[in-house]
Amino acid sequence: MELHFTCSKEEEEELKKTGIVQVEGSTFSIDISNQIKLMKDKKLTTIIDVNGTSTFWNPTLEPDPRVQGHGSRGEKRGLGGFLWSPDYSTKGKYLQDVVKRGIIKAISIAHKQIVTYYDKNAYACEDERLNDLELYLMMFIAQNFEDPHGTSRKLDFMYQFIEILIFLMREDIYYRSRFLSLFNNVPQFQLTEAEEDNIKRWN
Secondary structure, X not given: OEEEEOOOHHHHHHHHHHOOXXXXXXXXXXXXXXXXXXXXXXXXXEEEEEOOEEEEEXXXXXXXXXXXXXXXXXXXXXXXOOOOOOOOXXXXXXXXXHHHHHHHXXXXXXXXXXXXXXXXXXXXXXXXXXXXXXXXXXXXXXXXXXXXXXXXXXXXXXXXXXXHHHHHHHHOHHHXXXXXXXXXXXXXXXXXXXXXXXXXXXX
């Protein structure tokens, strides 16, 4: 991601004098907090590659043009990464700091309360089908959900999520019959290049 000034040359020079823009030879650097401020003031933007074309993108104010389906043309979402930058935009930070943390906390609370208030052996199961399914899912998670920050946060969340799912299947035949039917008929998917790169990058 290349930074590009959209303000006048006079404003750019003034920013360099104040120290907000650190000049290093023929290059410059700006810390992220000042980048965000300048982008929101529309004095700075970025240049990124979108399908081989250099494209201007203000990540504080605009959705990522590399994410297919973010426009008003009725495309399907799901290809690419975050629609809104989690580092620069208010919406992206809301997803990261409020929505995702809220989901993780809700799963954690439910996981604990099931044992505390319903059944201390809630996550034990005698159905070999469910045990096999849980073992497969847990092993896959252990091998593929390494936290890039070196914490167990992602693993803990995923383990709890799976245990709650298996508990619901064990306890309620409505969920058990439908989820087993679902798992028996899961289609094979071809990962996109970006998805394969994401697995390689964070494993």
